[in-house]
Amino acid sequence: MVGRPRSQEADTAILAAALDLLIEVGAEQTSIEQVARRAGVTRATVYRRYADKTTLLVRALEWSNRDNDPSFTGWRDVDHMLGDWAAHLAVPRNRRLLRRVYAARDDYPELPMTYRSVNSGRRAAMVRETLVHARDLGHLPAELDLDVVQELLTGAVLNHLGSHPDDEGFAMIKAYLIAIMKQMGYRPAVTMV
């Protein structure tokens, strides 16, 4: 009982250290030793919780989604959805994490798999709902294949992460995402200024 709070503190310190290292140096260069040192615990403390580095990084990635509001049910429209994405992509730390996860595909495939499973399901359904709604309102062409649109949007984000500077800022990123949607025939009825 007495040990409980301290144990939870160690839990959090370990996950935070693992996530920081994943972002800063990537999965390959992260070691249990470094995580322990940064978290201020012994290696044994880390190993008691996680059998290996991959298990720890997967858990840290799931944990990084802890702030996602479970009561959030979706965006009002495409404009708000892209605004949300742009706000996320305007934070260099978020950009780096996304690149690290993508980069892990060959050596730590569990990381992109985890990212996908965390973000698919409920979240992917909300994206789809937003697109369907826009199509119903006539803001997207009726013949659009929404599966392909979702792949294209993922690709547009990857391209942005790969070839735009990390300090581009919210407004330019949102303009980029809207330009992408417009190439697919996106025509919002009312333009918000």
Add this chain to the structure above:
Amino acid sequence: MVGRPRSQEADTAILAAALDLLIEVGAEQTSIEQVARRAGVTRATVYRRYADKTTLLVRALEWSNRDNDPSFTGWRDVDHMLGDWAAHLAVPRNRRLLRRVYAARDDYPELPMTYRSVNSGRRAAMVRETLVHARDLGHLPAELDLDVVQELLTGAVLNHLGSHPDDEGFAMIKAYLIAIMKQMGYRPAVTMV
């Protein structure tokens, strides 16, 4: 004079070993020691040519383009261009190299920069020419922003590399690329079966 052929052999062996290691284990895990061992030369032989690992990897990446036909001046149409890309993306080794280069952005930014400079210029101009030609023929909507189309195509490739299996094969990859173009209003006059 007598040393010349042996020296050129060493040159090639070093570049081939560096490229293989970049593909197999990535920039971070590649070391001059490993390159030397795999090339069958001493570390000193490598260091006489390249001051450090990054310089060597950059040169290996440039060298990987050695087979590009300098007399090639462009594609007949969008269909042939996408076919060419699909053929390239159907080779797992090519896919891995592209992912390794993208993944190097945070720690070895020289690699994606080199890749871009090798592929921009003449090659990017050929892509643009193909798209302009398609637009002139009415196969692409007149109002399309071709800068955005080029970013979207890059993104579509990155998305494919990240979330499609490496053994998908030519036909499915080409169908994917064509589906992407169709979302942007691509309507070829004659459908090749």
